[in-house]
Amino acid sequence: MPELPEVETIRLGLQKKIVGLKIKDIEVLSPRTFQGGAKLVHDKKILKIWRKAKILGIDLTGNLTLLFHLKMTGQLIYDNGKRIVGGHPTLDMVGELPNKSTRVIFIFSDNSKLYFNDQRRFGWVKLATNKEVGDSKLLRGLGPEPLERPFNWKVLKGNLLKRKNMPIKVALMDQSVVSGIGNIYASEACFNAKINPQLKVKELSDKQFKKLHQGIIRSLKDGIKYGGATRAHFVDSEGHKGYFLDYAYVYGRDKHPCKVCGTEIKKIQLGGRGTYFCPKCQKL
DNA sequence: GTACTTGTTGAACG
DNA sequence: TCGTTCAACAAGTA
Numbered sequence: 001m002p003e004l005p006e007v008e009t010i011r012l013g014l015q016k017k018i019v020g021l022k023i024k025d026i027e028v029l030s031p032r033t034f035q036g037g038a039k040l041v042h043d044k045k046i047l048k049i050w051r052k053a054k055i056l057g058i059d060l061t062g063n064l065t066l067l068f069h070l071k072m073t074g075q076l077i078y079d080n081g082k083r084i085v086g087g088h089p090t091l092d093m094v095g096e097l098p099n100k101s102t103r104v105i106f107i108f109s110d111n112s113k114l115y116f117n118d119q120r121r122f123g124w125v126k127l128a129t130n131k132e133v134g135d136s137k138l139l140r141g142l143g144p145e146p147l148e149r150p151f152n153w154k155v156l157k158g159n160l161l162k163r164k165n166m167p168i169k170v171a172l173m174d175q176s177v178v179s180g181i182g183n184i185y186a187s188e189a190c191f192n193a194k195i196n197p198q199l200k201v202k203e204l205s206d207k208q209f210k211k212l213h214q215g216i217i218r219s220l221k222d223g224i225k226y227g228g229a230t231r232a233h234f235v236d237s238e239g240h241k242g243y244f245l246d247y248a249y250v251y252g253r254d255k256h257p258c259k260v261c262g263t264e265i266k267k268i269q270l271g272g273r274g275t276y277f278c279p280k281c282q283k284l
Numbered sequence: 285g286t287a288c289t290t291g292t293t294g295a296a297c298g
Numbered sequence: 299t300c301g302t303t304c305a306a307c308a309a310g311t312a
Contacts, residue, residue, distance in 0.1 A: 032308090054291080069291085069292095071290065071291065071292090071308080072289070072290045072291080072308090072309090072310095073290090073309085073310080119309075119310065120289095120290090120308065120309040120310055121308060121309065121310095122290070122291080122307085122308045122309075123308090138292090162301090163301085163302085164301095165301075165302080166301090166302075170302095173291090175291090175292085182290075182291070183289095183290070183291085271302095271303080271304095272303080272304070272305090273289095273290085274288090274289080
């Protein structure tokens with residue numbers, strides 16, 4: 001599913017392709033997926049594409065911005081005849097478009113198209129004014145971007161300590177602590193830092209906060225390098241089909257041997273979510 | 285039919 | 299009010 005690295009991958013791919021294009025038309029196949037007045041995008045030009053946490057923003061002329069959240073199964077697929085940019089990987093990304101998962105289609109003045117596909121309709125597209133974007137509680141109260149400079153281990157520690165009694169893995173997923181860490185990367189970051197996900201925040205040493213800071217960055221950069229955390233079929237931004245073997249160290253690998261020490265990976269529930277860890281590498 | 289999956293939100297708890 | 303937990307929601311798979 002699209003997490004921060006996949007949204008970033010999409011942003012980088014789209015940036016190269018649609019900035020400067022004019023939106024000629026829009027088709028909303030699933031009204032509940034599109035919030036706001038769809039017709040307002042007619043004849044607007046794409047100025048800039050940005051990302052905050054897992055939200056993708058496309059700034060348009062007319063002080064308008066399109067906001068996208070892919071949630072679990074959203075995809076953005078750009079098609080100018082051969083090139084596409086993906087999200088949640090499914091085989092239909094290389095098949096015919098539109099298909100039964102297509103919710104919104106943007107048609108540009110050069111007749112290329114951007115498809116918003118979403119199997120489960122958890123995701124959404126929202127047209128907002130620039131002011132609404134600034135006021136949006138979606139974007140306010142988000143913690144620092146984990147891959148940008150202001151995010152260092154002291155900031156991480158300070159923010160985490162607001163949740164001092166929580167298990168560290170649950171606290172990591174709090175979006176006000178750090179932006180964009182979901183269930184997969186929370187487990188992976190803890191593994192990278194060799195910290196047991198059940199450990200309470202207040203029990204971490206400074207050394208562990210430093211390792212966790214590095215662990216978060218490493219897991220996210222790995223994610224971007226591999227184009228997103230997934231073991232399923234994948235299509236890269238040039239349309240080549242690829243296949244990711246499970247690059248994750250722990251996520252989704254319960255009962256499998258740890259890639260570092262061979263110990264069986266355990267799965268537990270933490271904060272109501274599946275949590276994976278190696279009992280030997282991540283001792284309490 | 286049931287359990288499970290996700291991020292986000294708002295209710296409910298002590 | 300607070301820190302924290304939990305149910306609900308969207309819809310599809312196994």
